[in-house]
Amino acid sequence: MRRRILPGLPLSLGLTLVYISIIIVLPLGALIFKAASLGPEDYWRIISSERAVASYRVTVLCALAATLFNLVFGLALAWVLVRYRFPGRRLLDAVVDLPFALPTAVAGIALTTLFASNGWFGGALAQIGIKVAYTPLGIMIAMAFTSLPFIVRTVQPVLEELDPALEEAGQTLGAGDLSIFLRVMLPLLAPALLAGVSLSFARSLGEFGAIIFIAGNQPYETEITALLAFIRLEEYDYPASAAIASVMLLAAFLMLAVTNLLQARALRYSERG
Incomplete structure (x- = not known):
């Protein structure tokens, strides 16, 4: 008889469902129940108020900008960490996870100190007319800082598994570096990129501690x-x-549903390719 390290399906499934119910379902259920206590007119009045709509606009636009920045910079950082060997590489790889370990309030205070008008970076930017702290640009920077690891860590293992022979084959056929990246590498990286982008965007939408300062x-x-x-x-x-x-909960669910659909299509496309 084959020995099982983990308990059987009934016990494992039961423990999983209990954990999910306590940690996820109950808080979300309480939130929905409290919101449902409002009548339709009151609910619509609250969520469509001028101040609420303005907060949606600030949050979504800043989250989109931070996610686009992380898409480019995070992919480049993952590429450098995987494809190159240089002094300090392991230290840089460890620094990527710093936003996970650092309390977001501490990150917000540190960013405010750096980008205030008398800070190291903020002072230099102020001399050329760029103000960061207490502006939407500061919100974008805080969102980008806390959500960058999601893209790096989802793309990095996929890059490590890609066969270098694919790039060599493209070079043999006369394709340039940009053509190889767009036609060979990007389709293979698309599912991981979509997963990282969705996680980065969702984290930016829900970020609080790093932003308020x-x-x-x-x-x-x-x-x-x-x-x-x-x-x-x-x-x-x-x-x-x-x-x-x-x-925001509904927006996050819709965003994740669309991302999962796009990710599934990208995965099927990459498998056919």
């Missing part, structure tokens, strides 16, 4: 949705807080 939190200008929900919570307006949070 550098954003300035000005309504209609630098106030993110997570902060607005927190403000309503501090005002003991729990239904309004849950309603605003439910909008």
